[in-house]
Amino acid sequence: MDATAGKELTAVEQMLCKAFPDVGPFGTSALEKALRKLEKFELACQGDDWADPECKATNTEALQYARARAVVKGLSWSLRESLQARGRTGTIERLMEEPFLGKSNATKIVEIFQTGTCQRTLARFERGEAPLDSEGNVRMWAHRHEHKATRPMTDGPAKVELSSVLCISAMTAIKLVHERNIRSIAQLRDRPEIVRELHGGHRLDHSLRFHEQLQEPVPAEDACEMLKTVRETVRALRVPRAAGWHAELVGGGRTRGRAGHDVDILLWHKEEMASFLSSQGPVFVLDILLGVLVEQGRVLPKGEAYFSRKCVASRHDDPRPYLRQIHMAQESSKGFENLQYDHHDKFFGIWRSARTGKLHRIDLVVCSHPEELPFARLAWTGTRTLNRLMRLRAIDLGLYLGAHCFVARGDREGTTETKVVVDAQAGRPPEVITLGKLEPLPFKYVQSEEDILRVLACGTNAFAKLVDPTNRNA
DNA sequence: TGGCAATACG
DNA sequence: CGTA
DNA sequence: GCCA
Structure with missing residues (x-):
């Protein structure tokens, strides 16, 4: 029996029941692009979520636009046909039956679909003006806190x-505009003394210099070459069972089937961890791999360009931090926020094409423990919006979902126990696992992305469309 | 009607 | 404050 | 905008 039978689905559940193809059948790509632009304007003007430590507010507008875009991608009916058959009002009403769309966003979607823009928000943003709110007032300040507003819209x-520009955040861009009157990349390039003040060092200098190249889509030929080179290089390293290392595309390369401006590669091994112990201490596969790639001239070195490496040694404290009994027993007002989780070793850097000499952003992620692979795949495939939806769903179930495992939050009223339905297929008795506070769900129940999605769907296949990564362009 | 909006690391 |  |  369906675990959700008898009650209405939540908005998050409705979203996760959908498929999000890169290109849908109903001609909504211009609308999706407009909603993306609105999200980017909100992020650039307000700062990203939690960007201001003094004012911890969610960027609700950006979140709404991201969700609205996902809803449009996941629509199973045609806006064009609906407008013909039911007219504007009928279509707005139908949109309001979709998750996360109220009257305001439904109306906006119809306006953008019919006219290509929205007069009270998108058109004003594009002219450099502050947008209007739903009552027609100018929304001059971020977060609507006029008295301490430091961020004009x-x-x-x-x-x-x-x-x-890589290394320039939304908050830095806001300061450049309002404190230094810099209004374009070209103007910033003409003011080296201001660039120096940003303290980005050679990384920022390099990002600015090669910005246009770094924004270009990576040609398929180069993306293939990057994957192949990384795979062959890691397999030739002097590390335990080197031939067992795999390299696969995640990110846009997996959800769209083609790279965007960067290439995301996940490295994993069936038996080995991302690092091993030598007499000198832990050795990271990623470090050795980067050493070779830099030497071969494929990856730009730390002293020359953007280069961010994140490796952790605590992996070899056995057992893992999040599996330690001490952490499960630890109670704190902040819940699991104080937990030190292990993490996948990562590299964010610049690749130089052997074919064209052009520079491209590359992300490498090394799955830290073999059994965490499905979680690493799911998280690094994304999209960002889909990750947020899946993690919201996990919260609904009393779970934490990260890039490593499920952990019981244990923060519900009255009990610290969390019941997890790992299987509720028709014709079988449901399988329910009970977890204590901060206890991870054993990996034997989640051996694939499909298993993770099934747990999120309370043991059912309600979210099965998302098993295919090309349906994850939310 | 008010709390909540994903989660992580250097 | 930067990145995913 | 959703939900207890």
Whole structure:
């Protein structure tokens, strides 16, 4: 029996029941692009979520646009046909039956679909003006806190352009516009003394210099070459069972079947961890791999370009931090926020094509423990919006979902126990696992992305469309 | 009607 | 504050 | 915008 039978689905459940193809059948790509632009304007003008430590507010507008775009991608009916058959009002009503769309966003979607823009938000953002709220008032300040507002909603195009530079965040772009009157990348390039003040060092200098190249889509030929080179290089390393290392595309390369401006590669091994112990201490496969790739001239070195490596030694404290009894027993007001989780070793850097000499962003992620592979795959395949939806769903079930495992939050009223339905297929008795506070769900129940999605669907196949990564472009 | 909006690391 |  |  369906675990959700007898009650209405939550908005998050409705979303996860959908498929999000890269290109849908109903001609909504211009609408999706407009909603993406609105999200980017909101992020660039307000700062990303939690960007201001003094004012911990969610960027609700950006979140709404991201969700609205996902809803449009997941629509199983045609806006065009609905507008013909039911008219504007009928279509708005139908949109309001979709998750996360109220009257305001439904109306906006119809306006953008019919006219290509939205007069009170998108058109104003594009002219560098502050948008209007649903009552027609100018939304001059982020977070609606007029008295301590430091972030005007004007100059959207300048802020979007500046924050697209690697190493320049939304908050830095906002300061450049309003404190230094810098309104484009070209203007920033003409002011080396201001660039120096940003303290980005050689990484920022390099990002600015090669910005256009780094924004270009990576040609399929180069993406293939990157994957092949990484795979062959890791398999030739002097590490335990080197031939057992795998390299696969995640990110846009997996959800869309083609790379965007970067290439995301996940490295994993059936038996080995991301690092091993030598007499000198832990050795990271990623470090050795990067050493070779830098030497071969494929990856730009730390002293030359953007280069961010994150490895952790605590992996070899046995057992893992999040499996330690001491952590499960630890109670704190902050819940599991104080937990030190292990993490996958990562590299964010610049690749130089052997074919064209052009530079491209590359992300390498090394799955830290073999059994965490499905969680690493799911998280690093994304998209960002889909990750947020899946993690919201996990919260609904009393679970934490990260890139490593499920952990019981144990923060519900009255009990610290969390019941997890790992299987509720028709014709079988449901299998329910009971977890204590901060106890991880044993990996034997989650051996694939499909298993994770089934747990999120309370043991059913309600979210099975998302098993295919090309349906994950939310 | 008010709390909540994903989660992580250097 | 930067990145995913 | 959703939900207890």
